[in-house]
Amino acid sequence: MVTKITNGMNDWFGWFPASIFENDTCFFIPSMANTCVFDTKEGLVIFDVPIRQFAQKTFDQVRSFTNKPVKYIIYSHGHFDHAFGYGPFIEEIRKKGWDMPEVIAHENCIRRFEKYEILGKYHDWINKQQFASVSGRGQDAVVSAHETLNPTIILKGNDSSYSFKLGDVNFEIYHDIGETDDSIWLWVPEKKTICTGDLMVSSFPNIGNPFKVQRYPKDWAIAMEKMREKNAEYLVPGHGRLIEGTEKVRDALSITGEVMHFVHDEVVKRLNEGKWFEEIYHEMLEIYPDKFRNHNILRGIYGCYRFAIHATYRLYHGWYDSGNPTDLFPAKTDEIARELLKINSEEKYLEHAKKLYSEGKKQLALHILDIVAKGTDEKNGEPLVETLELKVKILKEKVNGETSFIAGNIINNATHQIKERLKELKKN
Numbered sequence: 260m261v262t263k264i265t266n267g268m269n270d271w272f273g274w275f276p277a278s279i280f281e282n283d284t285c286f287f288i289p290s291m292a293n294t295c296v297f298d299t300k301e302g303l304v305i306f307d308v309p310i311r312q313f314a315q316k317t318f319d320q321v322r323s324f325t326n327k328p329v330k331y332i333i334y335s336h337g338h339f340d341h342a343f344g345y346g347p348f349i350e351e352i353r354k355k356g357w358d359m360p361e362v363i364a365h366e367n368c369i370r371r372f373e374k375y376e377i378l379g380k381y382h383d384w385i386n387k388q389q390f391a392s393v394s395g396r397g398q399d400a401v402v403s404a405h406e407t408l409n410p411t412i413i414l415k416g417n418d419s420s421y422s423f424k425l426g427d428v429n430f431e432i433y434h435d436i437g438e439t440d441d442s443i444w445l446w447v448p449e450k451k452t453i454c455t456g457d458l459m460v461s462s463f464p465n466i467g468n469p470f471k472v473q474r475y476p477k478d479w480a481i482a483m484e485k486m487r488e489k490n491a492e493y494l495v496p497g498h499g500r501l502i503e504g505t506e507k508v509r510d511a512l513s514i515t516g517e518v519m520h521f522v523h524d525e526v527v528k529r530l531n532e533g534k535w536f537e538e539i540y541h542e543m544l545e546i547y548p549d550k551f552r553n554h555n556i557l558r559g560i561y562g563c564y565r566f567a568i569h570a571t572y573r574l575y576h577g578w579y580d581s582g583n584p585t586d587l588f589p590a591k592t593d594e595i596a597r598e599l600l601k602i603n604s605e606e607k608y609l610e611h612a613k614k615l616y617s618e619g620k621k622q623l624a625l626h627i628l629d630i631v632a633k634g635t636d637e638k639n640g641e642p643l644v645e646t647l648e649l650k651v652k653i654l655k656e657k658v659n660g661e662t663s664f665i666a667g668n669i670i671n672n673a674t675h676q677i678k679e680r681l682k683e684l685k686k687n
């Protein structure tokens with residue numbers, strides 16, 4: 260049984276209808292991530308194609324609006340929900356004998372596709388973990404990255420940009436690193452529209468994702484400021500609903516930029532004060548301002564503030580993060596647990612964990628339970644079963660109180676594994 264952790268995520272997943280704006284010339288089509296189609300006299304410009312599973316549905320929706328040929332496809336970045344659902348569009352072009360479209364991306368997008376080739380199975384595993392509550396735990400990959408439609412117009416280096424005109428409409432494309440190192444965003448002045456890709460996702464930005472490579476808070480904040488200068492009336496985010504109205508667009512961009520500056524600058528200040536990760540992390544939790552905590556755009560439903568602290572620390576710091584030389588070349592945690600169990604019995608640890616739990620100290624209870632979970636011989640069935648049952652109970656309560664979809668899935672996946680272990684233990 261797969262637990263659904265989609266609270267507040269309906270918009271993020273695009274579970275709302277497509278819409279048309281700016282005098283019926285812009286089509287906004289949600290399908291997990293958002294696709295935006297600009298209808299010009301000379302043909303269509305598509306900003307982001309959907310995840311492969313929704314390609315046909317999105318194609319059919321585009322074709323219910325217009326029959327014009329696709330001239331340009333722009334990838335905001337190379338993630339599977341933004342650059343893989345091109346199939347039906349290309350098939351149509353081949354069938355009708357139209358010219359192939361230009362495909363625009365940053366050069367790092369090509370490197371990303373190469374990375375997916377060498378790390379295909381690993382990325383399948385990551386995506387299954389991250390999206391377990393909606394994709395299930397079956398064997399099917401969320402998407403196979405082995406087939407790609409490669410870019411024909413490639414932005415190179417930092418601060419790169421590219422512009423073109425189609426049917427009297429200007430399209431300005433800018434590269435700024437943020438969620439990824441291949442991010443690009445689009446400004447269409449005649450349509451007063453900005454397409455941000457995942458630099459905006461109707462949640463706290465997905466920075467510091469526990470599974471993913473480095474993200475860039477400072478540059479992300481600067482990208483938000485550059486976008487704000489455009490004074491757009493419409494903002495098409497990578498996920499979530501269209502943001503309409505100059506004030507709302509400016510507010511969304513401002514607060515997102517501001518929180519990125521905040522988390523970046525506060526972590527940097529503490530690094531300069533000689534603090535290690537644990538101290539920085541817990542201090543940062545204490546000082547998080549309510550204006551960010553309570554802002555609708557920054558709800559931690561996908562990414563979250565806690566992850567952002569990790570992202571900034573990791574940007575400037577190596578893997579030795581505790582300042583304690585014991586941790587430099589540590590022993591195995593199950594060996595440490597076995598030694599602790601020589602000092603006191605499983606029953607004593609379990610009793611103490613129960614006491615902590617009854618006092619509402621759930622996280623501390625988990626640490627104590629792990630000594631029994633890791634250090635007990637499987638033959639010592641009873642305290643181990645009780646330990647794992649209490650751990651499952653606490654983790655379930657944590658999932659219920661967890662706002663972040665990603666964190667919820669991580670905890671839920673682990674809970675599922677513990678339950679499987681419990682089944683085995685009870686059999687023997």
Ligand SMILES: [Zn+2]
Pocket residue numbers: 292338340341457497498
């Ligand atoms: Zn996305």
